Amino acid sequence: MTALRAEGVFKVFGRRPNEAVRRLRDGASREDVAGLGTAAVIDTTFEVTPGEIFVVMGLSGSGKSTLIRMLNGLVRPTAGSIILGEHDLAKVSAAELRDIRRKRVSMVFQHFALLPHRSVLDNAAFPLEISGVDKAERRRRAAEALGMVGLDGWEDSLPSQLSGGMRQRVGLARALAADTDVLLMDEAFSALDPLIRSEMQEQLLELQQTLGKTIIFITHDLNEAMHLGDRIAMMRDGRIVQIGTSEQILTEPADEYVATFVADVDRTRVLTAGSVMVRPKAVVFAAAGPHVALRQMRDEQVSAAYVVDRNRKLLGVVRDQDISAAVRLGPVALVDLTRDEVSAVSTDALLAELFAPAAETPLPVPVIDARGRLVGVIPRVTLLDAMTPTTAEVAVVDPATDPSDAYPIAVGPDLDTELDDLRLTTTGDPR
Amino acid sequence: MTYAASTEPLYRLPLGDWVDTAIATITSTFDGFFDGVKTVLLGGYDGLALVFTGPPVWIVALVLVGLAFWTKGWKLAVGALVGFAVIVGVDQWENAMATLALVIVAGAIALMIAIPLGILAARNDRLSGALRPVLDFMQTMPAFVYLIPTVVIFLTGAVPGIVATIVFALAPGVRFTELGIRGVDSEVVEAGQAFGATPGRILRQIQIPLALPTIMAGINQVIMLSLSMAVISGLAGAEGLGRDVVAALARVDVALGFEAGLGVVILAMYLDRMTSALADRAPVSRALKLAAV
Known part of the structure; x- marks a missing residue:
């Protein structure tokens, strides 16, 4: 069973994307097609199983942000298909896409992306407001989601009165309030202090134990990837070079790039007895x-x-x-x-x-x-x-x-x- | 001397003649339309002028002072009270109120055009590119040049002043609105999209509220430009402070020039403080200020 499947997905920004895709399929490299456009994601195929934390790990420019934005249609793929349930996100209409976003997939953003003029509660209730849930019900569900992330009592505060970690908790609560099966997390903890970050990682793992969402988590931090991910997809220059558990990536790196990358990892926190x-x-x-x-x-x-x-x-x-x-x-x-x-x-x-x-x-x-x-x-x-x-x-x-x-x-x-x-x-x- | 040759230019572009012909054609062709515009603008201006000048001076002044107190506080209210007292003292109250009516009518219409145009420009790069030279033209053309065709079309009085003011004051309204909308954090807009919001909801609940402080700065600019143009409108015979300024200039009357000019300064300060105070009252500005405490 799969929660989400990407098949041969390409994304090329620029003037002649289709021509670029054709040449990439014929074996051209990212640099070869630079004149036709910027190939952000190249021939990417993967499956995410329900209830797993699937981490996409890559440095800036590896295409991971573009990839995650294709998983909820914020960016439309140039070629390939993204199957979410019975829909192919590459083909759905704008109205269908909105419906999928309301019911199937929500997102947590790197810089929280909260509405500064709305209270914490109204921010968490925003997705429900969009879905047309009536006021009492959406406030109740938003309060419940805030409770899950440990923000009881902060409902009436404004985001600007909260610390970074708390703001991201609001971002997480907002995504949880939407109550979708799939949760996209775009460098969700990257903007936080190291201590707060590991605290948030623990909280996410804890929540995941009870909620069992399908989480696709983007990060550039390998330690974070190994700590959170049930499986990790290593991205480089727009391509996925390896998909595996953290132990597989650590002990059987697919190529030199992955090997040099994992050389710095704190192996004692990844490898098990x-x-x-x-x-x-x-x-x-x-x-x-x-x-x-x-x-x-x-x-x-x-x-x-x-x-x-x-x-x-x-x-x-x-x-x-x-x-x-x-x-x-x-x-x-x-x-x-x-x-x-x-x-x-x-x-x-x-x-x-x-x-x-x-x-x-x-x-x-x-x-x-x-x-x-x-x-x-x-x-x-x-x-x-x-x-x-x-x-x-x-x-x-x-x-x-x-x-x-x-x-x-x-x-x-x-x-x-x-x-x-x-x-x-x-x-x-x-x- | 060789300068004699300069009386015969190498070539002469008859741009001015063309514009003249164009305006004449427009005037005769769209006569009915311009009559309609004139009726509407004059109606609005006369109505507002009546509201400001009809009741006793002290009632109007107290209402304006009260507005100052409500938007900013007692300091602005006291300042406004002193300012209005000076205007009454130099016998420029009626003129100031006529100018205020002209500014409000012209400013409101300018904003009604500028804000939607700015929103469209923010969403459409091509429109934005096409608008830029037009806005440059509108902003840098010497202000009273606008009066010439408007006088041709609408004759003298308040209406050519209002129309010229609208054209002159439009540009910053469009620019600030576009800047504000484009400047909204793209991640927050993405968040709206990611949760399935329609473009209309994103505009209403995310883009406009977040761009509001910038849009308000644009409104402030539109009002200030309207005031400066309203004074120049005195040249076209519009009633108000501008007419006394023009008259003082013609008669080299220092006393009248200073009194009418001071009226403009006081009105400008009042309008500026009021509109910037409104910008500070935007929900986003207030939310951010709370954080600083």
């Missing part, structure tokens, strides 16, 4: 004895192992020195030696949330699924590795040549196991 975890090496079933556990640790050259039950549910961790001490005193069950102090993380935890658990213990951080089963572990090396972009060269600082450098940038991949080896030797063989 599930995407970087590795297969746990030392895992013992609780039913197995202490000796089995010890042998397994020795085989894997580690000093501790995770203990799981029959369903692979994580029970805790067991250490070699505990086992060796206990078996000297007599037979003992593995469960009694298991410590439950490990802090496991879920598969969808962001890497940023993993630093604290990783710092608490020298062991790899265990990753569990929704049912508490151990599905993988994240050693510290993996965590550090995942933060480095795939394309970037890893700089290696040799401590010998630069003794003043107390923090080598790169660590050897075997550091963890080396430490574990050390511990194994000091503990000695229990038998």
Whole structure:
């Protein structure tokens, strides 16, 4: 099912747009057709599924603003079709277009676009006024929308009396009051301070959980795109170069451009534990004895192992020195030696949330699924590795040549196991 | 001397003769139309002049002072009271009221033409381009030149003055309206469109309210130009301050010239403060001022 579909959409501004489209279809570049017009959007095809946040990400001049304006007919495509429900926005009449805008698709603007002489309530009620909803009803629904964005009590204020973040909340409430399935957000948070911006992002995600709108969000901020987007379309020079989830774009960039772009992203806020975890090496079933556990640790050259039950549910961790001490005193069950102090993380935890658990213990951080089963572990090396972009060269600082450098940038991949080896030797063989 | 040759120009464009012929043709062809225009304008002017000069001076003055108090406050009201007292004191009240009537009739008609024209020009680049040289012409042609054809068409009196004033004062009304509408934040207009508003609603509820401060500045300009032209209309025999100014000029009567001129200054200040005060009362201006507090 699709909420909105764009097929082979072109937009060329200028004197001879159709000729430009023909040449672009024949493989001409944006520069080749510059004499015929400005090709803002070139051969763009994508689908948006109901209830998803679809982010279009691109720098200025990439055509993203033109693209979003074609999705509600503010700009008519030169070629191609935009299917919204049963309508093709490229073909509808002006009256039909107005009807679609009233019922199907609303918009939030970068600079809020509020009416300065109208109260906050009347601004939020504006779309309903346009649709011909009677006064009492539209004021009630507008007040409800203002409540959703946390602006209760500000109904009678004027927009100029509000801060930027609050004004954009009015813009959001206005779009929500229209109660359309599709919500277009054109750089909606770009004009806000960073702190207010992330606050608004959280609020949008929160609202989206209950409302389940289809949101098409335009931004030039990749971190924002990755944070909000269920899927992201990367735009460059009028074309969509890649569509995918933030993890796909981060880990499998379609081309050099996307790769250099994502190099700066705070990967710890995009990648999840599930995407970087590795297969746990030392895992013992609780039913197995202490000796089995010890042998397994020795085989894997580690000093501790995770203990799981029959369903692979994580029970805790067991250490070699505990086992060796206990078996000297007599037979003992593995469960009694298991410590439950490990802090496991879920598969969808962001890497940023993993630093604290990783710092608490020298062991790899265990990753569990929704049912508490151990599905993988994240050693510290993996965590550090995942933060480095795939394309970037890893700089290696040799401590010998630069003794003043107390923090080598790169660590050897075997550091963890080396430490574990050390511990194994000091503990000695229990038998 | 070689200057003798200058009496015979290299060539002579008979532009003036053509305009003269054109005006004569227009006058004879559209005689009935001009008669109609004359009746309407004269009716409006005479009616308004009667309202201003009919009742006792103090009643009219108090109403005007009251209007000043309502639009701006007591400072303007006191200023207006002192100004009107001076006008009465130099025996120019009747003249001032005749001029005021002429300004209001001409200014109102100029605005009725200028504002719709400005709105159309804001929506149509071609019309805007075509209007620009015409407006330049109207604004820069020496003002009293307009009086000549209007006197030919309407003879002497208030009507040629009103018509010349309308033509002369039209341009800033069109310009400011177009500027105001074009200057409305395009995102706000897009918002109207994005929520499915019709072009008419966008004009009424978004473009005009947001452009109102600029349009009001245009109205102020139209009124001020109307006043300056109304004085020049004295040359065509229109009643009012202008006629005394012209008479003083002809007789080199410094005293009369100063008294009538002072009447013009006071009237100009009153009209200027009133119209700018109205601009400040536009909803958008008030909303923005609230934010500054």
